[in-house]
Amino acid sequence: MIAMDFHGHFRRSALELGIPEDEVGKFDQLLRFEIWSGGEPHGTPVGRRGGRPRLPEDVERQLGGPWELPFVASYDCAALPGIDDLALPSDGSLLFFLDHEEAVEADSEEDAQRYARVVYVPAESGLSVDGGYDLFATVQPELPHWVDMDEEELSGYQRQQVLDLPHRSELVALVGRLWPKSGQGEIRLGGYSGHIGALSGKNVYATPEIEMAWKNIKDRKAGMTPDEAMFCVEEELQQVMREWTPLAQFRADYVHVGRFLIRREDLAARRLDKVFSVTEFLE
Template identity: 30%
Template sequence: MPLDTDLVEVARRHLPEPVADRWIGLLRPGLWLRKALPGESVVARLGGLPELPRDVGWPRWKGQGWLGFVAAIDCGSLPADSLDIALPGDGTLLFFYRDRDEVVGTWAPETQAGARVTYVPAGVPTSPRSTPSGVPTYREVALTAEAIVTGPDWDHPAFRASITDLAPEHRAFMDDYRNRDDFAWALSDLVGRPWHGVGGHADPVQGPVEMDAAQVVLGGRADWTGPAVHEEAQRWVLLAQIDSDEEANMCWGDVGTLYWLVRPADLRARDFDRAVFTWQCG
């Protein structure tokens, strides 16, 4: 995975100096969750069975069916001081998603019921819960964490907002998407796969996931180019993303990625019911 010097070098090579300065100023720490090697600390896992408290039911999308269990993250085992978001210092985050014919889409906010984050505080008694009949299951894969530095997507609303006062030639450079492609390919060469992560900037497949979150909040029909979407998008941060992973038998659409986002105030309040879900694929 990239060090900050790698990201800076890519930005300096592909972007005009003033644009590169703004992009570098938006770098954020994140955690890459990769398969744990023997002897490495396990901080999360894909698939298997969730550990749920006795009084917590298996998540269900009313009228559609049960959700599938995707991943568990042990907050107490994460190097959380490496992040700039206020993750719980202990307890477990459980991620569920209904990967069936019914599509969870940001254009239809009511479909958010097809994904869920459940927080189980430390000390609460739990036990493994069997998967309901007919629900997809995924192979268990133990994950460890590496502290990394992450950069924003070309169209990330914070990046776009940061360059509005630059000279016209630099703004014109940003509007030529041939430049974006060169920059994106150079960045992708630094990213390990599969890319499961916590915090930092998301690794989007089709554009800023924060814009997807804004669409949910704004009812799913807002103008993508309008100021309301861009302003709302900047209120959201990545909680976690789970990539397609062959070893776990996970494939989201056309080898896509699942994303959960949250407002910082809701994260500090441990209000995970207000998290927003989106997914993207190629």
């Protein structure tokens, strides 16, 4: 895994523009990086999408026998670019499995976990995948949706967050110059979850993290006005996002999206059995 100091590069570039260090640091806390992977060839392949993996016998035993869940993709962790925001293993392979049709029809979130799995396979196992196609990776920046919106469009919480960011438009433009976006990430590792930055006014996208935040404040919101409840959930959302990261997000087909979320401390400790899977039907 080749690690680069993306946040350091951003901070140095922002300071060279004469923007105050405190403001640069606060903005940098909003900036995340994610690994975009797809089938368009460039550089060295980092993984494989589709096909069928040949799992080592010891891995199959850990899973309780032959693994029949649909295979999504595998990644060679040593070939992936390293980003500070995502504590992936430095070697070995990560494999993603999801039966999206069964998961979306499950009776509960707990029951849906039976239809998803993330598996780590050590480098010495000799993992191979029959069929499918190569995946290639780029690192892309991501910011909350609202960072460059006009102040009158922001919620009360968001206005509070931008009070100390008078140069936010310049900083957003700097991010775009340093890392121009091109194409789409077929499978995204890290970053923000879906429309996570778009919690504003009445436009609430029910991403998994937002759902967690609402659940966390359910006992506190009794008696609150709608504006107070929105402020409270946005505040709680920041804590949820500090604790959790989207390990992988992808279109399972034209109408289903799969997400694998994990607490950062569990990812760092390689506790992949703690991954929480969410499957969404888009129509």
